[in-house]
Amino acid sequence: xxxxxxxxxxxxxxxxxxxxxxxxxxxxxxxxxxxxxxxxxxxxxxxxxxxxxxxxxxxxxxxxxxxxxxxxxxxxxxxxxxxxxxxxxxxxxxxxxxxxxxxxxxxxxxxxxxxxxxxxxxx
Numbered sequence: 138x139x140x141x142x143x144x145x146x147x148x149x150x151x152x153x154x155x156x157x158x159x160x161x162x163x164x165x166x167x168x169x170x171x172x173x174x175x176x177x178x179x180x181x182x183x184x185x186x187x188x189x190x191x192x193x194x195x196x197x198x199x200x201x202x203x204x205x206x207x208x209x210x211x212x213x214x215x216x217x218x219x220x221x222x223x224x225x226x227x228x229x230x231x232x233x234x235x236x237x238x239x240x241x242x243x244x245x246x247x248x249x250x251x252x253x254x255x256x257x258x259x260x
Contacts, residue, residue: 139161139162139169139235139248139249140161140162140249141159141160141161141233141234141235141249141250141251141252142159142160142161142233142251142252143157143158143159143231143232143233143251143252143253143254144157144158144159144160144254145157145158145254146231146254146255146256147255147256147257148257148258148259149223149256149257149258149259150258150259151223151224151225151258151259151260152222152223153223153258154219154220154221154222154223155220155223155256156217156218156219156220157173157217157218157220157231157233157254157256158215158216158217159171159173159215159216159217159218159233159251160213160214160215161214161215161216161233161235162214168190169190169235169236169237169248170187170188170189170190170235170236170237170238170239170241170242171187171188171209171216171233171234171235171242172184172185172186172187172188172196172207172233172234172235172236172239172242172247173185173186173187173207173218173231173232173233173234174231174232174234174245174247175227175229175230175231175232175256176229176230176232176253177228177229177230180229182232182245183198184196184198184242184243184245185197185198185201185205185218185231186198186201186205186207186218187207187239187242187243188207188208188209188216188239189239190211191211192208192209192211194239195207196239196242196243200226201220201227204220204221204222204223205218205219205220205221206218206219206221207219216233218231220256223256223258224258225258225259225260226258227256227258228256228257228258229256230253230254230255230256231253231254231255231256232250232251232252232253233250233251234247234248234249234250234251235247235248235249236248236249
């Protein structure tokens with residue numbers, strides 16, 4: 138099974154930026170779409186962003202569109218989430234995810250989860 142490992146979470150003041158990374162054991166012979174979800178205390182896990190295998194297609198939740206940018210570099214099997222203008226409402230555990238198609242990620246049909254990384258945004 139593909140293995141996902143997140144990093145880059147931390148504490149940041151409102152208006153600041155963080156970049157999350159997710160490394161994967163994904164094989165080029167079995168391409169996978171990748172994405173990010175987050176789960177805040179007392180809330181359901183929600184979709185944040187997704188990117189297709191080649192990076193040509195991306196999707197963003199309305200709440201982060203224009204502030205977050207997802208990208209990937211398949212040469213080193215790494216996906217990124219650049220988060221700008223962070224707000225307290227962005228505080229959550231962020232999870233890397235993989236699926237066979239990007240539309241599956243949009244439907245929360247995740248095949249593999251990472252362990253999560255905490256992002257905390259202070260006022």
